[in-house]
Amino acid sequence: MYVYDEYDQAIVDQRVNQFRGQTARFLAGQLSDAEFLPLRLQNGLYIQRLAPMLRIAVPYGLLNSTKLRKLAEITRVFDKGYAHVSTRQNIQLNWPRLEEVPDILAELATVQMHAIQTSGNCIRNTTTDQYAGxxxxxxxxxxxxxxxxxxxxxxxxxxxxxxxxxxxxxxxxxxxxxxxxxxxxxxxxxxxxxxxxxxxxxxxxxxxxxxxxxxxxxxxxxxxxxxxxxxxxxxxxxxxxxxxxxxxxxxxxxxxxxxxxxxxxxxxxxxxxxxxxxxxxxxxxxxxxxSFFTDPAYLTLDDTAARAGLAQQLGAEPIFGNWVRRNTVEHRVPGYRIVNISLKATGFAPGDITDRQLELVADLADRYAFGEVRSTHQQNLVLADVQMDQLYPLWQELQAAGLATPNLGYLTDIICCPGGDYCSLANAKSIPVAEAIQARFEDLDYLYDLGPIELNISGCMNACGHHHIGHIGILGVDKKGQEFYQVSLGGSQAKDASIGKILGPSFSQSAMPDVIDRILGTYLDLRQEEEVFLDTYRRVGIEPFKERVYAKAD
Amino acid sequence: MPKLIKRGQIVDDPWQRVDPDANANATGEHQILSLEQWLQLPEKSGRAVQLEPGQAPSPLFEHLDQIPLVAVYFPVFTDGRGFSYGRELREHGYKGELRASGHFLREQLSYLHRCGFDAFLMEDEPSLEEALPRLADFSEYYQASIDQPLPLFRRRG
Missing domain, CATH: 3.30.413.10 (Sulfite Reductase Hemoprotein, domain 1)
Incomplete structure (x- = not known):
């Protein structure tokens, strides 16, 4: 991970001082709302529906245990004890007090973090592959x-x-x-x-x-x-x-x-x-x-033996097996795997993480993964370097903390913006839609049978929830003061990138789980052998989905 | 006489804007012309010109050593085109006064300075004395810029 030298530290410290002065001038009435606006945005500060929102930069999604502990402390001291992982790999606080933001930024600077250019009409945080390296x-x-x-x-x-x-x-x-x-x-x-x-x-x-x-x-x-x-x-x-x-x-x-x-x-x-x-x-x-992104001190491991040991554990404990199959990924170094920590448990807003969970992940990172953690644009966390023979104890601890939902890449691993519950730009709420869909499709056997499906929800046109590139995209729209949801199909964020096509007229919030159910039913009826959702959609087009979703009840 | 910040000092401003509708040939010394007026001048030596957003500086490039002052106007502080205009003028070798004028904030002084501006006529600033130190909000920068042509990576110890 990159480590600041005195130049980097000076730049970040001076930025904190600059913003402290700007905030003081604003609070003293010497800067107007319009003048303060771009200044605070370029320091990550939005004025939201209920409170300001502070977006903390996580450059290309790379964190370590020290940074996570500081974030946990900040959420406790300055906020309500939880944070939100955004679709740009950043971390958001939903309840900071405007006058305390300079203090939060000063705290962040002590662990080589900042909120520079996480918003505003400027160059934002550069993002990358969460499995880089x-x-x-x-x-x-x-x-x-x-x-x-x-x-x-x-x-x-x-x-x-x-x-x-x-x-x-x-x-x-x-x-x-x-x-x-x-x-x-x-x-x-x-x-x-x-x-x-x-x-x-x-x-x-x-x-x-x-x-x-x-x-x-x-x-x-x-x-x-x-x-x-x-x-x-x-x-x-x-x-x-x-x-x-x-x-x-x-x-x-x-x-x-x-x-x-x-x-x-x-x-x-x-x-x-x-x-x-x-x-x-x-x-x-x-x-x-x-030189900052060299290999950690990997052990020389016997890959065959490690895989055999893991296979035995998978057989003995199917729940663990599910998690390994869904949430861990091949690693380039023998004997290691990449672990995804799902922040998509049913009943919690996608991407939210509490202060205690942040501290637990920091501890787990120290014990199992060289102290390093990554955030993903799918709003999950990653421990990139875990020995295969350590997966079981790691899973037990994640499981106990509600961080082992084995749904990575499946329907309930929903990408979702904060929506109308928090964001003043939103036309509609997005979190309740995500939660209703997660609750409806909680059955893991059904999820696994559906195969990989990316479902993305945005509460407005700004598309923070990347709805256009979800295999299923949901967009909140405002119709005469009422919240409705438009559904699109066939988006993809992969190298065969495509923009989803709108299914038809929008739906009420309460209808959404049924609409998704009909879309999934259409897919299950039409798929050939091992065909995944996106491929079926690309083969049959939007019409069969449209017919079924908009069919009148007999 | 109005005041402005120039080369780190608060000084009187002897320059005036000309009525943009006036005949260019009837204008005199210490007058800042619009780009249209300036382009009409048969003899450009010693004559100052103001660029508006949307008026890229390229027509000035072949006369840069004759121009004593280029003003770049900011109608609103959020219109950042002038930052690029300033930098391009300097990169093409302009040595004269490069003035930011109009509606920008003291919060922007250090960035403007780094883009090559050395004079600041601030229409909304009540205290040039308080604004002046803001030219130096930062002691270090990562990028190559006009005031420091070497990026940090060529200067790190």
Missing amino acids: VATDELEDPRPYCEIIRQWSTLHPEFAFLPRKFKIAVCGSREDRAAIYAHDIGIELVANASGEIGCRILAGGGLGRTPVIGSVVCDWLDKKHLLTYLEAILRVYNQNGRRDNKFKARIKILVKAMGVDAFREAVEQEWAAIKDGPATLTEEEIARAK
């Missing part, structure tokens, strides 16, 4: 490049007042677990014809009101040019992105309006002026970034 299908670890981008984008003087928010994701594996096609800029580490790894750069993807799949602007870029090239894209966007209409201000609209070829040309022109300049990455800097 341990995945079996990885070409190269994306985290050093994420850290290089984090530093470049942090307090960038030119790009703090963009037309709209700007999100970057990096992926270094065959399977795309970072949804790079749904980002303003997506970066994929790829090999060129001679086998050298560089960056494929996508631009103009995004969700929100107008979902768009990103376009390739550069097929292969030498890594040393990464920052100057990003700078060129941002410069074209900052100068030419629309500022007259907030709903048309994202880079995806600019790329569409210019056409990707003209956009690329404009970028290349800007790039020519700064290419090979001082911002060109040095080999030393790339090596320095890489």
Whole structure:
């Protein structure tokens, strides 16, 4: 994990001081609401329906036990004893007091954390694969490049007042677990014809009101040019992105309006002026970034023996077996597995975690996983490096704390924004819909029979719950003051990314479990052999689903 | 005479905006012209110009060593196009006064300064004395910028 030196610490500390002054000026009436707004947003602070909301940055989802303990303490001292993992791998507090936010930021700075640019019209937290560095299908670890981008984008003087928010994701594996096609800029580490790894750069993807799949602007870029090239894209966007209409201000609209070829040309022109300049990455800097993401002290383990031992335990205890099969993933190092901690237990808001659970996960990380924890854009946590023969005791402790729901990647592993319960942008509540669906489809045998299904819920157009790229997407809409829900099918966040298609007229909240039931019933009737939901949908199209869902009762 | 922050000092501002509808040839010294007026001038040497959002600085590039002052106007503090204009002007070698004018906040002074601005005419600022120290909110930066052309990674010990 990246460790601050005196420069990083000075920058974060000075930012806390700056925001302390801004908050004091606001509270003294010297800054208007409109003036304070972008300043507080760029420090992660929203003013919400019930209280402010503070979004704490978790750069590319990487945490450790020290940070988790500090977060637990902050939720106890300054909030209501729980936190929420967001779909950008960040951590949100729902009940901080405005006047205490500078103190919270000062506490975060003591463990090398901050809330810089977690909101506002600026470059947001860079996200990546939650299995970075341990995945079996990885070409190269994306985290050093994420850290290089984090530093470049942090307090960038030119790009703090963009037309709209700007999100970057990096992926270094065959399977795309970072949804790079749904980002303003997506970066994929790829090999060129001679086998050298560089960056494929996508631009103009995004969700929100107008979902768009990103376009390739550069097929292969030498890594040393990464920052100057990003700078060129941002410069074209900052100068030419629309500022007259907030709903048309994202880079995806600019790329569409210019056409990707003209956009690329404009970028290349800007790039020519700064290419090979001082911002060109040095080999030393790339090596320095890489030096923070080296292997922990893995033991040399006998993989065959470890697998045999695990198989025995799986047979002896089926509940444990379920969890291992659903919530753990192959690790590139023999004898190890990746463990997902599900924050999707029925009866709890998806992604919520209490202070005690945070502390428990910190302890478990120290004992079982080299002290490291990751947050995922599916709103779960990950212990990346667990010995196979330690899975059983780990599972027992997770199980006792309600953190072992074996539903990863299944219907009830719902991605869900905070929605109308908390968020002042929302048109409708999203958490009660998630909870009703989780309660209705709690039966694990049924879930496993359904196979992998991603169900994503957003409480409004802003699409924080990524509803467009859910296999099943649910969007809260407001109709004359009443909350309704629009359903879409066939979205995907993988490399075969697609935007879901709207099923038809929207439904009331109470109808939603039945609607989902009919969609699932259609799939079960039509699927062939081992076909997963998305493949059945792609084969048969939306019509059979539509017919069944909207069929009149006899 | 109005005051502004220039090169870290609070000083009198001898410059004035010209009525944008006036005939460019009838204007004189210490007058800041609109881009349209400035473009019409047959002799541009010594004449100042103001850019509005949407007016990229490229038409100025071939005259940069003749221009004593470029003002970049911020109609609202959230319109960040001027940050890129300032930086591009400096990157193309502009050495004269680069002035931010209009409706921006003291909270933005350090970023503007890093983008190459050295003068600040602040229409909404009640106290330039209080605003002045905000040019130095940060002692360290990660990125390459005009005031520090080397990014931090080329300077770390």
